[in-house]
Amino acid sequence: MVSTATGASEPDAVRQKELVRLVRQDCGSCHGMTLQGGLGPALLPASLRDKPAEGLAATIYYGRPGTPMPPWKQFMSEAEADWIVQKLMSGFPQ
Amino acid sequence: MRLVLSLFLVLFLAACAGPQVRGTGDLGLIIERASGHVTLVDTTTRQPYARIGGLGDLSHASAVYSRDGRYAFVFGRDGGLTKIDMLEAKVVKRVIQSGNAIGGSISQDGRIVVAQNYTPGGIKAFDAATLELLSEVPAEYAPGKFSKVVGLADSSGNKFAYALFEGGEIWVSDFSHPKQPTTQRFTAGSQPYDGLVTPDGRYFLAGLFGEDGVAMLDLWQPEKGARKILENYGRGQEKLPVFKMPHLRGWSVAQGKAYLPAIGRHEVLVVDVATWKEVGRIPVRGQPVFVMARPDGRQIWVNFAFPDNGKMDVIDTLAGKVVHAFEPGKGILHMEFAPRGENVWLSARDDNKVLIYDTTSFARIGEIAADNPSGIFFTTRAARIGF
Numbered sequence: 296m297v298s299t300a301t302g303a304s305e306p307d308a309v310r311q312k313e314l315v316r317l318v319r320q321d322c323g324s325c326h327g328m329t330l331q332g333g334l335g336p337a338l339l340p341a342s343l344r345d346k347p348a349e350g351l352a353a354t355i356y357y358g359r360p361g362t363p364m365p366p367w368k369q370f371m372s373e374a375e376a377d378w379i380v381q382k383l384m385s386g387f388p389q
Numbered sequence: 390m391r392l393v394l395s396l397f398l399v400l401f402l403a404a405c406a407g408p409q410v411r412g413t414g415d416l417g418l419i420i421e422r423a424s425g426h427v428t429l430v431d432t433t434t435r436q437p438y439a440r441i442g443g444l445g446d447l448s449h450a451s452a453v454y455s456r457d458g459r460y461a462f463v464f465g466r467d468g469g470l471t472k473i474d475m476l477e478a479k480v481v482k483r484v485i486q487s488g489n490a491i492g493g494s495i496s497q498d499g500r501i502v503v504a505q506n507y508t509p510g511g512i513k514a515f516d517a518a519t520l521e522l523l524s525e526v527p528a529e530y531a532p533g534k535f536s537k538v539v540g541l542a543d544s545s546g547n548k549f550a551y552a553l554f555e556g557g558e559i560w561v562s563d564f565s566h567p568k569q570p571t572t573q574r575f576t577a578g579s580q581p582y583d584g585l586v587t588p589d590g591r592y593f594l595a596g597l598f599g600e601d602g603v604a605m606l607d608l609w610q611p612e613k614g615a616r617k618i619l620e621n622y623g624r625g626q627e628k629l630p631v632f633k634m635p636h637l638r639g640w641s642v643a644q645g646k647a648y649l650p651a652i653g654r655h656e657v658l659v660v661d662v663a664t665w666k667e668v669g670r671i672p673v674r675g676q677p678v679f680v681m682a683r684p685d686g687r688q689i690w691v692n693f694a695f696p697d698n699g700k701m702d703v704i705d706t707l708a709g710k711v712v713h714a715f716e717p718g719k720g721i722l723h724m725e726f727a728p729r730g731e732n733v734w735l736s737a738r739d740d741n742k743v744l745i746y747d748t749t750s751f752a753r754i755g756e757i758a759a760d761n762p763s764g765i766f767f768t769t770r771a772a773r774i775g776f
Contacts, residue, residue: 320720320738321695324633327466328422328448332489333507334537334554334582334634358630363580363598365630370696 304374311378314371315388318379325363330387335364338383348384352376413458416475417725417767419736419743420463421760422447427463428759429478432727432734432767435745435755439478445469445485451492451638451764453776455517456499458768462517464493464504472520475768482520486513491539492638496547497774501564503549505541512538512551514564523567530556530574540584540595540637542775544608550593552581552604559584559595559606559615575615577604585637586775587647587662594618596637598652605665618665622651622658629653629676633694636679638775643686643706650677650691657691657704671710673702679723682706683730683748690733692721701735703751713751717744725765736762 306314319328325335336342343351355376358366367376382388419428419437425447429439444450446467453462460481461473468487471480489508495501495517502515511527528536536553544550547564559575579599586593586608595604595615602620607613635650642648646668647660657680659669675697681690689704698720703713718737725734732754735744738761745755770776 321632323448324695327446327489329446329466331446331467333449333466333491334539363582363631363634365632 306375306378310375314375314379317370318387330383340384340386343384348380351380355379411476413475413768414728416458417765418452418461418473419757419759419762420447420450420452420764422450422763423761426760427473428757429475430757437757441473441478441480443480444471448763449491452766453493453495453502454768454771455495456771458771461766462493462495462502464490466490468506470502470504470515470520484520486515486522492541494541494543494549496543496564497545498547501547501567503541505538505551507537510535510537512541512549512562514567514570524570526562526570526572528553528556530558539582542584542586542593544586544590544593544774548608550584550586550606550608552577552584552595554580554582557581559593559604561608561611573611575606575611577615578602578617582634583637588642588774590774594637596635596652598634603649619658619660619667622667631676631694632696633676633678635677641680641682641689643682643689646706648680648682648689648704650680657689669709671704673711674700674714681724681726683726683733684728685730688748690724692724698722715751717746718742722763723765725767728767728769734765736765738762
């Protein structure tokens with residue numbers, strides 16, 4: 296399972312920048328560059344508030360069968376998926 | 390003598406002050422997705438000539454042109470619809486028409502601009518002259534259930550065909566009476582993700598994400614209903630993750646064959662347009678996003694989804710295989726051919742450049758600086774069905 300520990304192994308600054316770009320540009324092709332949604336749902340703090348972080352991280356890492364959401368595990372670690380969820384829920388960096 | 394001289398001077402000054410007379414056939418615009426700008430370009434000099442800002446969220450933005458090529462209608466992701474004067478290089482009018490939009494189209498007679506929307510799902514028709522709302526067709530496929538609209542394309546008779554992602558249907562709305570559109574519905578299949586109309590305006594095709602295959606509707610004989618082609622093209626194989634939805638809009642018919650991106654697979658599917666049967670597959674180096682024919686149909690250029698979005702493959706339609714493969718830059722999102730195809734412009738998002746290549750020698754012949762460029766749209770689209 297994906298761990299929900301946050302801050303335990305935060306990606307370094309260079310990697311954080313890469314992940315932010317990945318989310319904005321590549322996740323953004325379905326979820327919108329401003330993360331307000333597109334073919335995929337919005338990923339703004341308000342739209343994620345009631346969802347468990349663990350489930351969201353698992354969706355990023357393993358994808359969601361039956362929907363277009365692909366698994367991203369070949370491009371990031373589980374800890375990095377956790378970090379993305381934590382940032383999405385608190386307001387994603389530009 | 391003095392009179393003649395001053396007359397000459399007056400004429401000379403008038404000539405300077407007056408607008409420069411020029412056509413619009415060699416103009417275009419580049420979407421700068423992150424900063425809400427468009428850069429206007431001249432495809433003859435291969436140089437930018439103006440830059441316009443304040444267009445909002447332009448991620449996934451697209452543009453269509455008035456039939457004289459003078460005005461561009463830019464559809465932004467945030468629901469913004471902006472009319473740009475390509476000659477005076479300025480915004481003529483801008484409206485926010487929805488919460489979340491995904492492109493649009495213009496009618497055969499050039500009088501109606503239609504936007505397709507995700508939120509609230511449906512299409513809206515605007516007067517091309519004033520951007521006044523004429524009518525709307527909500528994509529309510531079941532009571533209280535609205536669908537995202539994809540693949541909107543113009544067809545003859547001021548009709549527009551489009552597909553409903555959640556609804557699994559193709560709809561054709563007739564705007565002969567722009568304020569009272571009528572809509573026909575056809576069953577398409579699971580999760581249509583994009584659509585296109587053939588260059589003659591006859592067939593509307595909707596690519597299906599939820600199942601292997603493409604739904605096709607003959608717009609000349611809609612009473613026959615939509616049917617599926619290319620069924621089970623990935624049969625027997627594990628469903629592959631798709632890191633970016635392919636786009637069908639810039640699609641390709643060349644030499645009697647259609648070239649389509651295979652969902653998830655590193656292949657371009659080749660279909661005989663007479664029978665709509667698959668006649669071949671061409672292996673490429675990633676998941677195809679745009680599969681676009683050079684205007685003469687001799688070449689097909691293919692770009693790819695993340696993580697292969699720095700690559701381009703060029704298929705020779707005579708040889709039936711990739712004849713040139715290269716890595717022009719980082720984040721190649723879109724391409725547009727010069728009107729007759731002697732060069733192609735590629736947007737390299739992560740290099741902040743648009744790169745111009747000669748399509749015969751494959752040499753890079755120029756580049757234009759642009760901030761996170763995505764779509765490139767030339768005015769020659771004004772005269773093409775489905776563009």
